[in-house]
Structures are given as C-alpha cells and as structure tokens.
C-alpha cells in the first residue's frame with residue numbers, strides 16, 4: 745500500500761526530488777499518525793494534517809482542506825483499500841491532538 749507521496753510523486757518527502765526547490769511537507773514527518781490506515785507517518789491520513797503541500801501550495805487548516813481533499817483520488821483510494829478498517833478524519837485528528 746502506498747503513501748501519498750508515492751502515489752502523487754510530489755517529491756516532498758525526506759530525500760525527495762522537490763525538497764530543495766519547494767520545501768518539505770509536514771505529512772511524511774507526522775509520526776503521531778504512523779500506522780493509521782497502514783501508512784508511514786501520515787502517508788495514508790494526509791487529509792487530516794494541517795499545512796500539507798499538495799497541488800503546489802500550503803493547504804491550510806483541516807477545515808480549509810475539506811473541499812480539496814474530499815475530491816482527492818488518493819483519499820478515495822485509501823478509503824477503498826481499507827474498507828471497514830478505514831480510520832476517518834475525526835479519529836485521525838483526535839490521535840494527532842493527543
């Protein structure tokens with residue numbers, strides 16, 4: 745199962761090709777989310793992480809991200825792959841705030 749940076753090829757994970765030019769994304773570094781939906785750090789729960797860098801810009805707070813991430817093909821893929829084991833945004837945010 746892939747993480748968002750592998751699926752999207754953004755290159756903003758540690759060692760990624762776009763780090764120098766565009767900076768790193770907080771998602772691959774969010775260790776509190778490690779293992780959620782089978783991801784490395786927040787790699788399969790990125791929609792719940794504030795300040796992610798998808799589409800070339802900072803995505804802002806979770807509330808601001810809802811519209812964009814709700815139509816993201818990666819989020820839909822994770823939901824489908826996890827089936828009944830899918831951990832939703834509310835539970836991810838609860839984990840991140842502990």
Ligand code: SF4
Pocket residue numbers: 748749752753754755756757769770771772790796797798799
């Ligand atoms: S959330 Fe961050 S690491 Fe994941 S695809 Fe988007 S920019 Fe890349």
